[in-house]
Amino acid sequence: MNLYDRIPNNVNLSDDKKLQRALEKWLPNYLDWWREMGPEGFQDKDVWLRTAVDVGSEGWAHFDYVKMPEYRWGIFLQPSQAEAKVGFGDNYGRPAYQEVPGEFRNSLRRIIVTQGDTEPASVEQQRQLGKTCPSLYDLRNLFQVNVEEGRHLWAMVYLLQAYFGRDGRDEADALLERRSGNPDKPRILEAFNQPCDDWLNFFAFTMFTDRDGKYQLSALAESGFEPLARTCQFMLTEEAHHMFVGDTGLGRVVRRSAQLMKEGNARELGGIPLDIIQKYINFWFSYSLDLFGGEISSNSADFFAAGLKGRYKEQEQYKDHLAANDSFTLLVVEDGQLKPREVPLRNALNEVLRGEYVKDCEKGLARWNKILAEEGLTDRLNLPSPRFHRHVGEYAGHDFDLMGNLITTEEFERRRSESLPTIKDREYVRSLMHSVTQPGKIANWIAPPATGVKGKPFEFEYVRL
Numbered sequence: 001m002n003l004y005d006r007i008p009n010n011v012n013l014s015d016d017k018k019l020q021r022a023l024e025k026w027l028p029n030y031l032d033w034w035r036e037m038g039p040e041g042f043q044d045k046d047v048w049l050r051t052a053v054d055v056g057s058e059g060w061a062h063f064d065y066v067k068m069p070e071y072r073w074g075i076f077l078q079p080s081q082a083e084a085k086v087g088f089g090d091n092y093g094r095p096a097y098q099e100v101p102g103e104f105r106n107s108l109r110r111i112i113v114t115q116g117d118t119e120p121a122s123v124e125q126q127r128q129l130g131k132t133c134p135s136l137y138d139l140r141n142l143f144q145v146n147v148e149e150g151r152h153l154w155a156m157v158y159l160l161q162a163y164f165g166r167d168g169r170d171e172a173d174a175l176l177e178r179r180s181g182n183p184d185k186p187r188i189l190e191a192f193n194q195p196c197d198d199w200l201n202f203f204a205f206t207m208f209t210d211r212d213g214k215y216q217l218s219a220l221a222e223s224g225f226e227p228l229a230r231t232c233q234f235m236l237t238e239e240a241h242h243m244f245v246g247d248t249g250l251g252r253v254v255r256r257s258a259q260l261m262k263e264g265n266a267r268e269l270g271g272i273p274l275d276i277i278q279k280y281i282n283f284w285f286s287y288s289l290d291l292f293g294g295e296i297s298s299n300s301a302d303f304f305a306a307g308l309k310g311r312y313k314e315q316e317q318y319k320d321h322l323a324a325n326d327s328f329t330l331l332v333v334e335d336g337q338l339k340p341r342e343v344p345l346r347n348a349l350n351e352v353l354r355g356e357y358v359k360d361c362e363k364g365l366a367r368w369n370k371i372l373a374e375e376g377l378t379d380r381l382n383l384p385s386p387r388f389h390r391h392v393g394e395y396a397g398h399d400f401d402l403m404g405n406l407i408t409t410e411e412f413e414r415r416r417s418e419s420l421p422t423i424k425d426r427e428y429v430r431s432l433m434h435s436v437t438q439p440g441k442i443a444n445w446i447a448p449p450a451t452g453v454k455g456k457p458f459e460f461e462y463v464r465l
């Protein structure tokens with residue numbers, strides 16, 4: 001572990017002078033980007049953050065006060081496995097690739113760049129949120145997510161610089177040049193160009209959009225390209241916290257709204273009504289589904305065949321790692337109707353991964369509905385149909401209601417304000433966002449967390465302002 005190098009790492013960076021020079025050249029540009037696009041107004045504050053210092057299952061992180069620009073962004077890969085093998089596809093059982101397979105160089109670079117692009121994008125989307133934090137605890141969690149997204153960018157940039165030569169270096173530079181929501185140089189994926197300017201958006205984003213990250217990273221964590229697999233495995237340990245922030249954050253909003261509903265009208269009492277929460281769920285769930293790509297995809301088949309991108313828990317959940325003969329049936333729109341279509345399983349792997357994601361999201365909804373039940377309410381929150389409000393894949397260009405029934409565009413537009421956040425909804429939510437920064441205090445629209453961070457109480461001074 002070269003923890004005190006300029007770039008902390010466990011990849012023996014000092015043995016590879018060329019790579020070390022390339023990364024050290026990129027480092028000041030990264031810091032410029034962080035200062036310009038990272039959390040606004042808090043760069044010189046001490047934040048109680050966890051820093052990755054090892055990759056072992058125990059004690060991999062260290063907690064202490066740190067100023068964000070001084071965070072030790074490092075490169076950490078899970079240790080290499082002796083005799084690692086390609087775990088699926090046409091090369092199943094052959095030695096894992098230690099270099100990029102030539103014929104897949106472009107598409108693999110595209111995968112890494114696309115994943116890498118989401119990391120700084122989310123930091124940019126969230127950069128104003130600190131100013132309206134509901135508590136110091138939440139402020140600290142926001143910054144924790146932000147610095148770790150920064151580290152995830154480092155993880156992808158390491159792969160680009162180490163394995164893709166000159167093109168990789170150019171892509172690494174471009175990752176610092178695109179900007180979320182900028183019409184001239186937007187981020188690659190649409191969910192990462194959507195504004196995330198209030199905390200309900202933030203919690204829905206970390207619940208649904210970071211969870212897409214979990215599934216993409218999981219599929220790559222078993223990649224036959226071993227450096228990618230080892231990188232993604234470690235990123236997943238950090239990602240778990242981001243989803244925790246979203247899941248429990250929304251749960252706390254739901255709990256507070258339920259408490260206020262028992263006293264009267266949640267809105268009149270300064271809370272967020274459940275129908276607005278539901279609309280935010282519909283918005284972020286549908287945009288996050290798009291991130292999995294088309295339902296029927298030759299790319300997904302090629303990537304599986306090559307052993308580069310597998311299914312979720314490929315080794316644990318499946319026996320047949322070739323998936324060469326099975327088929328998958330999904331509903332497509334044909335002649336103005338939904339009709340089943342059977343496709344080779346390998347062509348439906350985006351949809352298979354999306355299906356795993358949907359199951360995971362449903363568990364989150366069940367947790368929030370349990371909170372509503374605990375508070376004695378009969379209201380429930382739901383996930384919309386995966387066909388609702390899609391912009392990518394088979395269902396894009398058609399309109400569906402929340403139950404997944406095909407409807408006309410006029411009908412969709414007529415119901416839009418019932419199913420997706422309106423400008424008024426967003427303005428109302430924003431009107432509730434005022435910073436609460438006294439230790440132990442919390443905004444009125446959200447319940448406090450069940451526990452603090454890493455054994456500290458909720459009242460702990462997580463950020464010194």
Ligand SMILES: [Fe+2]
Pocket residue numbers: 119148149152213239
């Ligand atoms: Fe990330």
Ligand SMILES: [Fe+2]
Pocket residue numbers: 149210213239242
């Ligand atoms: Fe994340």
